[in-house]
Amino acid sequence: MTDTFGVRLRDRIQTLGPLCVGVDPSRRQLTLWERGDDISGLEFFSLAMLEASMGLAAAIKPQVAYFERFGSAGFRVLERLLSDARDARVLIVADAKRGDIGSTNEGYAEAWLTPGSPLAADALTVTPYLGIDTMAPLVTTAAATARGLFVVVASSNDEGRVVQEARIDDERRVEDVLLERIAEWNRADEDLGTVGVVFGATRDRPRFDLAHVNGPFLVPGVGEQGATPEHVARLFSGVPTSSLLVNVSRAIAGAGPDPRSVRDAVARWRDDLARALP
């Protein structure tokens, strides 16, 4: 039987460390790499970032918005990237921030979490504005297909606080109630759970103890957004390092376009993270 996503991710982090390389082919980034803002530039950048990550990073995280800019042709490039990453045994977190009512979320589960789907990834990021329990079909599919979810609980940008820190009652904020429910879902797993959490390195510790979530954390905000590996270590003290996936995007891609420089940047971030998160 296939290992669950939690087990596969933890194994990968124990072997390679917690680095997740963000693949963000924005117009600005393709221009910085002196490529056209077109399908050919998109493909070149994406495959180069995958290549630079192989054997050094636990996962890559393509930002789907930047592929979607090119419509179906952009999704064909994303499919190529997903397929190449699978062949290279690099875990993929599709950063799509999908989220809708339950019946619609079944559609997203079919798209991103179902074997044989052209967009099948190891894990998908989702947003909970339409409710917590609307994510149940995604959780069910992820568990059945040994894939994972990362629910955005606290994003790395400050503007997120207005919704994420709104009060549910005297004691709990939206982020706390989400963490509670995710911890419940993860009780179904003996090992590191199926339902992960996006929690920005730039944020404060929530009231709910992050060590009780029992799922993996995807941590944005490190590098260009201002947080350091030391911030991550402080925020997640008490959480096993083997459940942390720390994303770095622009601070790595910014070393390009020379492939050796990009790979050096990946190795440097891997080492910095290993020092801060032993």
Added chain:
Amino acid sequence: MTDTFGVRLRDRIQTLGPLCVGVDPSRRQLTLWERGDDISGLEFFSLAMLEASMGLAAAIKPQVAYFERFGSAGFRVLERLLSDARDARVLIVADAKRGDIGSTNEGYAEAWLTPGSPLAADALTVTPYLGIDTMAPLVTTAAATARGLFVVVASSNDEGRVVQEARIDDERRVEDVLLERIAEWNRADEDLGTVGVVFGATRDRPRFDLAHVNGPFLVPGVGEQGATPEHVARLFSGVPTSSLLVNVSRAIAGAGPDPRSVRDAVARWRDDLARALP
């Protein structure tokens, strides 16, 4: 100069009434139409729903999740639907519920709101979990390209309340703060504004007066989800009918697969809405 989205939408609603036909090619729906759950079934259903809506409905609303199930091939079908709808002068609301940090939202704005993009629609639905002001790049692009946004403020499903009705302070909930900000954005428009609101017909009136939003409303929840045209009339009393777009999906598609039955269902819903919302 091209009319703004608000003006175009209001004209269409004044001519054809407030009906928006949801195009939801879920597996269940394609099976009910005795079609394969494949690209050919997807295309047949989508184009049939467009055909049934022509001249009777103000807009169609394809649910993007159900196209995304098929990866790039599904997006090719969506591009065909968008292109055919443009030719038929049917307004399109792409129901994608996109939403991320600001820089990523620029990618979604390029995808859905920029002329020449294969996925360019008249309007896009977005979710605000990552913050209200992260939507600014989408608002700016929509205003510049005479397209629109519909921000999910209050969804039709009950599970949405936990986040949407969380308290910001003693007086305001998340939904109120969103409506305030949207009303501010719409002050830039002389006429019906660029930034619309998704507000479920199944919900209660918020504290913020809906009549002060000055943007269009996209109203889900009517039909299979239990609300009636009369619920819509009560919830939006004080709001001009010409700014209401009332979505009906399964209750129309359920009349198929016979094309005449589907078109009859569209006409019946148009008439029912016209009676309740004169």
